[in-house]
Amino acid sequence: MSALRERLSRYGLVAPMLAYAAGIAVLPIFFTLWLSLRRQMPIFNISEFVGLENYRFLIEDPRFWNALWNTAYFVVLAVGLELALGLGFAMLLHQRFRGRGIARALVLVPWAVPTVVAARFWEWILNADFGVLNYLLGTRINWLGDPFWAMHAAIVADVWKSTPFVVLLLLAGLQVIPEDLYRAARVDGAGAWQLFRHITLPLLKPVIFLVLLFRSMDAARVFDLIFVLTGGGPANETETLVVYSYKLMYRTLQFGYGSAVAVATFVCIFAMSMLYVMQLRKAWLVKS
């Protein structure tokens, strides 16, 4: 009897959370899957089952492929730059100098800035007529209105906002590398580059993988930044998957097709993270 009571009280701690999470987070995902099989336009009272029709349309929809390409381009370039810059920043902040604590705190500031606000910052810096960037460079480029520059402007803004997170994880990784390894290598006459190449980089590899995984997953669902900065324009040149899906659902009220694009988005993100995890496992197998 008391064993039963003990059991009840134990599972009673977890059950409310499970029930709630199932209701608010798991069921909606299935509902999205179900919606993606329907034509659903609330204001016209249209609600009918259409099977895989939305997905057939999706495969032929050039705007979907454009959004997928834009998303991939954004992820690769933004995350690549964030890793490179983040590694540099982390190495710099790992040095010993006076005021290091303050410098480490200040570098994290952009991470705490709401993404919408970060987009507003950059929108003003990049303003074609009154922007400070054109003033400093002596140019008159319409950064956000030009098909080529708009995407790269969004990438720069994302790099600004997200590099701190990369720095934070890499710095934590650097701090657990034993100082002795460096000392021993220095005694053997290794130079700075060799230390980096043969000690820092290999030992940091697991953290780098994690950083890439987290940041890629996050960058693939970019929305706020692009929505505020360019709205997906000019001419859909910066429209990513989530922006497209959002517009379908809330601008044109096509909840069915919009859900199909949302499903495609998370399938892509899932496939990408599986690739990463497989690589990660391979790296671990080689190590052990």
Added chain:
Amino acid sequence: MKRALGGLLLVALLGLMLSFVLGPFVWQVITALKEPAQLSQLPPLLPEPPTAQNFAAVFSAPGFLRAGLNSVLVAVLTVLLAFALGVPASYALAKLPIAGRNPILATLLCLSMFPAIANVAPLYLLFVQLGLRDSVFAVVLSHSVFALPFTIWTLTSFFQEIPDDLYRAARVDGCGHLGILRHVVLPLAAPGLLSVGLLVLIFSWNEFLYAFTLTATEQSRTLPVAIALFPGLHEIPWGEIAAAAVLATLPTVALMLIFQRRIVSGLTAGAVKG
């Protein structure tokens, strides 16, 4: 000589790094302090003289204060909800034999990987049905979609670090689970709770997609939504946008600078151990 050069290089690189990181923020503050007429001319870079009129305008606009209040309400309620459900569950998952513990944790991790767009349409339609759309509560409930999995993952890893002996001793003394949670686990894990609470607060304060789709009027809009929708019908009020943006950033940046250590440990516990 070589050492002095190295020091100089370090200072130069640090200077470059900090100007990239802080530049956009500083520029926004400068912009916020300029008179509207000065915004369309460069140089001068600095406001002459600095004016507080943009800040005054933002504060006198009723929508902004309301949005600030909504943001505070949403963030605090999101933390409370995530803690109410997450703390007991994390304690059980960390310390007690729970069947299906690993699948539960794995599912929660998967949930935190889903993009918000995968959830937002059903939640929107649900809240419309319940008449909850355009309320602060709808935003709080939607924020728990990411707040709860994050809370549980991170707290479970913090709770696991509490020595088993302490918990066993309390158990032998006849303490029930809730008693142990209150008298043993919570005091010991207080720094961890602070970390997680701060992070959830910041995530919720910054969140946009849910808050944007689930709100419709000023009565429930949060700050990011208000700033994204800043009126731009005729002439874009750049100075006021700058002032609003700076004000919306101050709370989270202040928390970040004050509690840097706690926030870093929360993020790395959630990320590296996971």
